[in-house]
Amino acid sequence: MMRLIFDFDSTITQADTIGDLAHAGIDFQRRHGHDLTSRWDHVVQAYTDDCKRYKDNYATKEEDRRSVLEEVEYLAGLESVEKASLARVEESGIFAGLEHRGLFQIGVDAIESRKVAMRDGFREVLDHAGRQGWTVGVISVNWSRSFIRGVLHHFGIPVIVANEISPDGKIHGPDSHGNALTNSAGKLRVLKSEFEASPQSPDYGGNYTRTLYFGDSSTDLECLLHDGGIIVSDEDDSSLIRTLRRLGYTVSHISARKAGDRSDFHWARNFREVLDSDFLDSATV
Template sequence: MPIDNSQINALVLDFDGTITKQDTISVLASIGQIFQRRHHHSVKQPWDSVVEAYGRDFQDYTSTYVPAAVDRTSLSEELNFLRGFRDIESASFGRVGDSEIFRGMNKADFSMAGHEALRDGTVRLHDGFSEFMTCAALQKWRIYVISINWSSSFIRGVLSGFPIDKIISNEIRSDGIIVGPGILGPPSEETVLATCLDKAHALKALVAEQNLDIDNIVYFGDSVSDIECLIAVKGIIMSGGPDSSLIKTLKRTVYGCLHSDVGRKVATCRQQREYLAGSGEPECTQEDYHAFRRLRVPQKCFKCAMLDSTKLRARQLLDSMKADVDKCVAARGGAWASSREWRVASSTSNDNKHIRY
């Protein structure tokens, strides 16, 4: 769906994977470990055990969730699945706090660490981001960041060289506990941003707080945690190829074959299969960005072309027959046979078909 630049009033960007080339949570963990060693503090829980516990929870949830991924073919089903990660993410946040890996660090520490991580190349921004921000400044677009990262101060340090109007993300208190952003209420463990729904709530709160026109906002995201924001406004997907989790999810839940347009699905066409496999373009699909926004894209596969061609020829034939009948009726003063059924020889087959009009 084309975007009119003249109507844009704000850009909202995800951080990890959208602005940066990689996820930065591991960078944050490394920063915390270095800080504790420098101050001769020991963590209560080894970092590897925190990572392993999250991995087990993730695997248990994804492997036992019903319906399974292959059976989740609608956006609503997928959103229910993604929102269910809230408990898993919250538990992981709690384990991070309990480990005390960030205990004693303040906002200035995280901001400085973010700035240094960008400077020494530990964190890398996507190619063209600086030019993009320069263009945004010339257009006088307001720039916001919404992220489920653990530290908004760290993000602020990474992006300290750019004019960001507001960063909405979690924060790490000096006791090492991760809390949510103030835009959703008093910062607490209950208000953390952890899922796609949390980010959508944050976007809604941002729109209200900044008095933005939601129809003229563009959101940039790269992961499944961005889905609800991407469909709430004008969305741009950041992806290096067809194998990203977000692209695969959208292919599975948003696209359907247009063969069903004739009343029943006759087959899964070759081009649709190639598209779903990531090796073709969505030429034979119906793209459903949202329940209220449908876009029929050009169809070019052989079966769809044949079906549309057959329907067109049938309609043209019926229109021609009706015109001939009307002429005969007019010529005979209305004295014409009352029969409304005709035997019509098919131009593409030796069989005859009954066609009614």
């Protein structure tokens, strides 16, 4: 038995959805007489500036980070940047007054209006997993689990782990202490605790061959390294692919996979390409 665990933004979906979620919040506030567009613009600019400052001032430059440990330490340091941004989002008030059912409906509306689009073949991968009796789940640093549930409401995914927005506009993490899920290390902790060691996991105690992870960005690095997986990317030079290659891993397109292929990782533009390969079935061997 195998687990298929998916990142959400730009993995299941074709593009990042945080902007769509934020603008839905702004529209909600506008209907109540408040235009918070400038506050959101400030949030975006401050985050961009913080990321650049962190990268520019980090002691070990990107091209010199050649080990997984060095890269993981760099990514861990970004937690302060992410938490500062979450605090600005809360202070902006763009989600104040939105309840979980409203966030769920925003997700439903986003997918039905095609503001948010799915990667081709996702439904078919889930169907394949169902026929094989495999577990599926989602781990995301997105701000709202209810929003994700709305986007994915047709798919019946049993376990979705993400942050959540409370009616007062604050963002809370999925653990018992409410710590926000923001980075690569946090996603790996969730993968181990919620899917591999939790009695609440649908396959807890069962026999499984591996956990196969699908992701697109640096927040997925440690989950991919944990037990393998597939990088989802439109091209073969995404930031995550470049990072893996810099760390010494070989990454090839999934169509190149054949008997004797020794690539450490494979990438695919969508889930249709994954299905057209023999990767899923051979990964259980």
